[in-house]
Amino acid sequence: EAGVVQSPRYKIIEKKQPVAFWCNPISGHNTLYWYRQNLGQGPELLIRYENEEAVDDSQLPKDRFSAERLKGVDSTLKIQPAELGDSAVYLCASSFDRGLGNTIYFGEGSWLTVV
Amino acid sequence: AQKITQTQPGMFVQEKEAVTLDCTYDTSDPSYGLFWYKQPSSGEMIFLIYQGSYDQQNATEGRYSLNFQKARKSANLVISASQLGDSAMYFCAMREGYQTGANNLFFGTGTRLTVIP
Numbered sequence: 001e002a003g004v005v006q007s008p009r010y011k012i013i014e015k016k017q018p019v020a021f022w023c024n025p026i027s028g029h030n031t032l033y034w035y036r037q038n039l040g041q042g043p044e045l046l047i048r049y050e051n052e053e054a055v056d057d058s059q060l061p062k063d064r065f066s067a068e069r070l071k072g073v074d075s076t077l078k079i080q081p082a083e084l085g086d087s088a089v090y091l092c093a094s095s096f097d098r099g100l101g102n103t104i105y106f107g108e109g110s111w112l113t114v115v
Numbered sequence: 116a117q118k119i120t121q122t123q124p125g126m127f128v129q130e131k132e133a134v135t136l137d138c139t140y141d142t143s144d145p146s147y148g149l150f151w152y153k154q155p156s157s158g159e160m161i162f163l164i165y166q167g168s169y170d171q172q173n174a175t176e177g178r179y180s181l182n183f184q185k186a187r188k189s190a191n192l193v194i195s196a197s198q199l200g201d202s203a204m205y206f207c208a209m210r211e212g213y214q215t216g217a218n219n220l221f222f223g224t225g226t227r228l229t230v231i232p
Contacts, residue, residue, distance in 0.1 A: 042119075042225055043160070043222050045219050100147070100210060100212050105162060106152075106160035108157060108159040109158040
């Protein structure tokens with residue numbers, strides 16, 4: 001069974017440029033997460049989807065970040081314009097549902113460097 | 116307040132020895148789950164083991180076991196017979212139950228484990 005797939009794996013952009021990350025969750029997983037992981041820290045949630053609905057986006061910097069999950073499957077996370085502080089690993093994850101014991105599976109991440 | 120605390124930034128262990136990685140948590144929700152993930156240098160977060168707050172027995176998965184002490188709010192990971200491939204960052208994480216409505220996964224700052232040949 002395929003895991004969570006993310007692209008691009010690595011991205012280097014200049015500040016003020018836009019960037020987009022794509023995520024394909026595990027088949028059948030209704031809940032999708034985007035996390036940001038800064039160097040030397042644990043991941044922090046940006047947004048959580050249940051099917052097509054963003055049910056928790058309280059930590060998403062909405063002035064420059066946006067996300068969508070069309071048809072409740074793939075998801076895209078966009079940053080426009082990017083700032084130097086956005087350099088981080090952006091991790092997509094999915095789980096079958098929001099049940100307490102359901103394992104959240106992560107992709108390999110998209111490594112963003114803003115110069 | 117930090118929900119997950121990992122006090123060991125780095126740990127060393129001799130190959131084939133056992134090692135314990137510490138994790139304490141903070142929640143007022145009686146229903147929660149505790150997870151351990153491994154993150155090698157490639158970046159992927161690999162699920163290792165899960166412990167539910169109502170589980171009576173400590174969770175085990177192969178060489179991984181979770182030392183769950185509910186009263187002390189600790190959930191330490193024990194890796195037995197360490198292998199060179201165990202060298203990685205290890206994250207403890209908690210998912211709170213429906214009572215709080217959060218249901219998100221909160222991570223600690225991680226412990227970097229190095230296995231010495």
